[in-house]
Amino acid sequence: MSGGSYYVPASSKWPVLASLAMGAMMIGAGTLLVHGLAGWPVMTVGLLGVLAVMTLWFRDVIQESRRGLYDAQMDRSFRWGMGWFIFSEVMFFAAFFGTLFYVRAFALPWLDGEGAKGVAALLWPDFTASWPLMNPPDKAIQGPSETFSPWHLPLVNTLILVGSSITLTVAHEGLKEGYRATARNWLTGTVLLGLCFILIQGFEYYEAYAHYGITLQAGIYGATFFLMTGFHGLHVIIGTIILIAILGRVVSGHFSHDDHFAFEAAAWYWHFVDVVWIGLFTCVYVF
DSSP states (O other), rough: BBTTTBOOOOOEEEEEEEHHHHHHHHHHHHHHHGGGGHHHHHHHHHHHHHHHHHHHHHHHHHHHHHOOOHHHHHHHHHHHHHHHHHHHHHHHHHHHHHHHHHHHIIIIHHHHGGGGGGGGGGTTOOOOOOOOOOOOOTTTSSOOOOOOTTTTHHHHHHHHHHHHEEEEEEEEHHHHHHHHHHHHHHHHHHHHHHHHHHHHHHHHHHHHHIIIOTTSSSSHHHHHHHHHHHHHHHHHHHHHHHHHHHHHHTTTOBBBBTTTTTHHHHHHHHHHHHHHHHHIIIIIIOO
């Protein structure tokens, strides 16, 4: 403790190693985009490095917490840090929702000859603005042949995520009341629902590519569809991994009714992911 009020950790190698691993992953990803499969080995090594550093770094944090090295000030730091992290994620998805809004509210009407930008219609005189954009004005781009009905798989996934927020809340309340078995069982249910969502979205992506003609090359609709739902799916995968780790800690006897911020942080993240999906379901699938 420093001055009896704040824990000062020992020097750590993890930030440096995390930076190196993330750098390797980004170099590999860039190489993959430009030169194809040649980038896979570097990106894979970088990704494995990031996962290893995260695992070992969080292990150290858990051990420090279990040894009672953290106090109220440290708890506030963790809460503020998680709060700002989620805010950064809000802005991340806000950029995608803003892009979708711009395309639908401004770009498409301009291409159709509306307003001061109507000169664009001279390039494609037969173009008619509609969403989803099934027939892109550039004939070199093949639009989707069909779009997903929001009332089938997307609705099922919506119900799954909303249900998972309910089960997670029950687990959290059980932990706060000291009912560890309740927390364990309902958290297990939340993890299973998260896995179901991932499997259903994987099947939906297969259907999109195989039968609907929805690909990253299928015009602006295909690009926005996969960017928005794909990044959200990545967040669900990350959130599920976090919940599995928290479940392991609950089973191991970690946390108490008044000291379980790691559980709370995981719940904050999961509820955020659920709210984003409701926005995606409304803006990408329904309207």
